[in-house]
Amino acid sequence: MRFLTKSLQKLAPKRLGFGYRHISGLNLWHEEISSDIKHKIEDYWRDKLKVDDFDENETVRDKYYVLSMFPYPSGSLHMGHVRVYTISDVIARFQRMNGKNVIHPIGWDAFGLPAENAAIERQIAPQDWTQSNISHMKSQLQRLGCSFEWGRELATCDPSYYKWTQDLFLKLYDSGLVYQKKALVNWDPVDQTVLADEQVDENGCSWRSGAKVEKKLLRQWFVRTTRFAKDLLEGLDDPLLQDWRDVIKLQKHWIGECDGVNFDFKVQGGDDFLTLWTSKPEAITSVKFVAIDSKHYLGGTPGFVLQEGTKKLNLQLVHPLTGHLIPVFVTNQIEFLPFTDTFLGIPGVCPQATQFADKFNITYEKHKDLDENEKLRLQNQICRQASELGVGGYWSSAKLRDWLISRQRFWGTPIPVAHCDNCGAQPIRQLPVELPKVSMSQKGGAYLKQVADWVDCTCPKCQQKARRETDTMDTFVDSSWYYLRYLDSSNCQKMFDENKAKKMMPVDLYIGGKEHAVLHLYYARFISHFLYSQGLLPEREPFKRLLVQGMVMGRSYRVKGTGRYVPESQVKVIDKKKNRAVIEATGEAVVMGWEKMSKSKHNGVDPGDMFCEYGSDTTRLLILGDVAPTSHRNWNSNTFPGILNWQKRLWMTIQDFLKHRKTPPPSIPDDQFKAHDDYMFDSRNYYIKGTTFNYCRSQQHSVAISKQQGLTNSLRRVPASIFAKSLQFERALAAQIILLAPMAPHFASELWSGFVSAPNRLNHSGEIDWEKTVLEQKWPSLDDSYCLDLVCKVNGVEVCNVKIPKCDIEQLGEEEAIKIALSQKEVKEILEEKEVERTTYLFEPDYEGVVSVFTRWERKEKTVTL
Incomplete structure (x- = not known):
């Protein structure tokens, strides 16, 4: 008896299932898949x-x-x-x-x-x-x-x-990258706060409240982002960046060409300053005036009108390097650069500045022309001097502005600064500076300046009475x-x-x-x-x-003429292809379209409703399907049947697999069996290759779903005896479930529990870990004997493919790959009259190798004898 028990234990791992970790699921394989079954699966596997x-x-x-x-x-x-x-x-x-x-x-x-x-x-x-x-x-x-x-x-x-966040503010402050000054700002009269320029639409309205934005002169906190402008621009060419595509263009456009230098000019007799840009930093010591665009000038500083369109202000700026006083003009007689409202006048160097100086009798000296080396030496010297003095000297673009971070609302990060009558603004280093907890009033909320016991504090420097800063930081x-x-x-x-x-x-x-x-x-x-x-x-x-x-778009319905949005339930569609519809009750014409989902447009879809009706895994597959992640997704229930039917076929495949493994059908002839077995080998590798590529390299998840659906079709195409006895079918079915797992983890886990519970396992190579769940499996890899493509291109056009076993193409060096490509008949014919200029070789592991041949485009002249 003891001998029999030991014998059974030896046989157990292969034949009896003893010793295997039991991956149990709901075991509902006798039922058809339904929303109710999906919900049970998700409830079971969620934890x-x-x-x-x-x-x-x-x-x-x-x-x-x-x-x-x-x-x-x-x-x-x-x-x-x-x-x-x-x-x-x-x-x-x-x-x-x-x-x-x-x-x-x-x-x-x-x-x-x-x-x-x-x-x-x-x-x-x-x-x-x-x-x-x-x-x-x-x-x-x-x-x-x-x-x-x-x-x-x-x-x-x-x-x-x-x-x-406050500690970060102090790091910037200690590095000289934070400052406070008066600035002309965008004021939202409804939300009672400052808006950045980019938070104002083309009509001059607030991006959030829709109110017409006003201009105000307020003392605000800024972060000197322009100090890093050139670094940020050059960083966009860093080879580290991948798949940034048009985002790089957007970033470069935002920063602008860093072809000039910023300098800080202090207002005489005050704490404020103007940051002024010039493309001629080597001539900065010759500045004779500053001009402000009259279109953007609020007034408030007295002065006198020189002539219509130009006014000289009763204030002067202190030159940051020479200490000379610089007059300031408000004018419409200078052509300001786009997105700018100031101009640094250097007559004798800039023709426009010379013309303005001559017109208003501003004296200046003539400048000799500098060679490039002398100009570069002088630029470096001046920038270094300005930087050491903390008055600028860094390259930036004319249009880029520092980051205005002050917001006049309660619900934000408090700025860790105390204002003292003796010491001025002093950083608070006992962090965090916490918000008080207050309830909001419908009469305008609660502003920090209204919370007196919070505002009153002690100066960190002199320990006298001080006031906390009542602006909060921009959420950016x-x-x-x-x-x-x-x-x-x-x-x-x-x-x-x-x-x-x-x-x-x-x-x-x-x-x-x-x-x-x-x-x-x-x-x-x-x-x-x-x-x-x-x-x-x-x-x-x-x-x-x-x-x-991309955004998820919903079908919207607007009454023609008024533009009023109405819910779909009130609409009768006449012709969906031509976007013709009417309001059912009144017959008014309706304009149909696809727009970003929102409650106000009555075109939103509640994810909770989707979870209840279809389950979360189905919702995940639906959101991933049809289009690439980077494209807008038009949410249309017409696309649902493809995913629902696919899940149904996967469920039926496990049901059939269990049935045929428990009760094998009659065998088929060896040659037919081998043909189907080879087909499953090829299908498994082909769809693993395509799905994996679209998961991680192209990140086209909709295509990855299509590839998986292709594998499902292959699995369902073979006869029952292949389900029962084919090792390659078993490998392909395992791969199918593993490929699905990241997208539908609950559903795939249940499919896997059915797969591993089947008797008569054939794969004992260690490729499948029968004792682990699907999410613990290794990602399927291609077989060494499976042939990958060596794609041969000439001037970017694919000419032919050479099939090479995976184990060989992985060892293929660039020189050998190019030699193979150049030996192909199709490539030779194209190159017959062209000279090869250069070649490249790129190998995508588990996918393909690409040899690109580039030629000189001009053909050799042929002499024709008549």
Whole structure:
């Protein structure tokens, strides 16, 4: 008996299933797939999809930092959120299954006007409103199945976060990059706050309230981002950056050509100054006047009119290098550069300045022409001198402005400064400077200046009575560095540990909307460049690769003539192809279109409704399907059947696999069996190759779904005996479920539980880990004997392909690959009358190799004898 037991134990792993970790699912294979079954699957697997968080002590696996732009906690997810966080989760799961040590954090961009306005409307504290929204949205993200590292979660409104935003402010302050001065600003009379230029639309209205923006002269805080303008411009050519495409053009356009130098001219007898730009820094000591565009001048400074269109002000500027006093004119008689309203007059060097000086009898000296070497020497000398004096001397563009960060609202990061009558503005270094907790009044909210016991403080320098700064910071400051706090979110001693940053930065993939491709990205890059200059970061650029996802669009219906939006339920569609429709009750013509989803347009789709009707995995597949992540997604239920039918076929495939493995059908002839077995071998490799490429290299997730659907078609095309007895079928089916897992983790986990429960396993090579869940499997790899393409191109045009086994093409050197390409008949025929100028070879592992041949375009002249 003891002998029999030992014998059974020896046989157990292969034949009896003893010793295997039991991966149990719901085991509902006798039922057809339905929404109810999908919900049961998700409820069962939701708490079992735990993935390993980033291991900070890892020394073997490569790190991969995938980051999605953190959401504003508005209260509920919208379909745009579903799209960006599904994409993020898919990539994080894919990289984990490919052996990467993945960082995948989440947080909340929680300060800002919407929460404050909502709190005013409800007469509650914005903290309470924000926290309730965070709780709800977090539960929705968890239902979506996102594998975020919740241990790194942060919220910008938490004092433990904004303490370090304030610390960042002080770092900038100590480096001379923060200053306060009077400035002509955009004032929103409804929201009662300053707006940056980019927050005002082309009609001069506020981007949020829609109110007509007013101009005000206010004392404001600025960050000197222009100091890094040239670095930021040159950084866009860093080879580290991948897939930035048109974002690089947007960033370069925003920064402008850095072909001039900024200098700070102090206002005589005051604390304010003007930052003035010139393309002739070598002649800066010869400045004779400053001109201000009369279109942008508010007045307030007395002066006298020289003639119509020009006025000389009763104020002067102090030259930063010579100390000479410089007169100031307000005029419409100078052609100012685009996006500028000041002009630095250097007569004798600039023709326009010379003409103005002659007209108004401003004396100046003539200048001799400098050769390029002398000019460059003088420029460097002057810039160095200005920099040492702290009055500019850095290259920038004429149009770029410093970052105005002051906001006159309550719900933001307090600026850590105290104003003292004796000492002036003094930094507060006891952080955090916390917001008081107050409820909001419908009569205009609560401003910090109204909270007297908060405003009153002690001067950090002289210990006398002082007043705290009552402006808060622009929320772009909070989001300019959050990707760094994720690395060390529990650190109570500093913003982040620089050793961790050196190990974990830069972000490998950054995912977000194109609406943030200019401002947010510019500010985040600036902070990264600044911290790099402080020795705290390993690279200047924070984001290696970008994925800019398109918007989710909903069908909208507007009454023709009035433009009033109406819900779909009130509309009768006459001709969908021609976008013809009417209001059912009145017969009024309706204009149909696709627009960004919003409540006001009645074209939004509630993700909660999608989860309830279809399940979260189906919703994930629907949002990924049809179009590339970078394209706009028109949300149309007509596209749903393709995904729903695919899930049904996958379910039926596991049902058939279990049935045929338990009760094998009659065998088919060996030659037919081999043909089908070879077909499954080829299908498995072909679709692994295509799906993997579209997961990680092209990031065309809709194409990755199409490739997987192709594999499903192949699996369902073979006879029952292949289901029962083919090793290649078993390998292909395993690959199918693994390929699906990052996109539909709950559904794939249930399919896998059915797959591994089947008897008569054939694959004992170690390729499949039968004791682990699908998300713990290694990503399927191509077989060594499978042939990859060596693509031969001439002048960018594909000419032919050469099939080479994977094991051989991986060993192929550039010289040998080019030799193979040049030996092909099709290539030879094209090159017969052309001279090869250069060649390149690029190998994409597990995909293909590409030899590109470039020729001189001119053909050799032929002599024709008649």
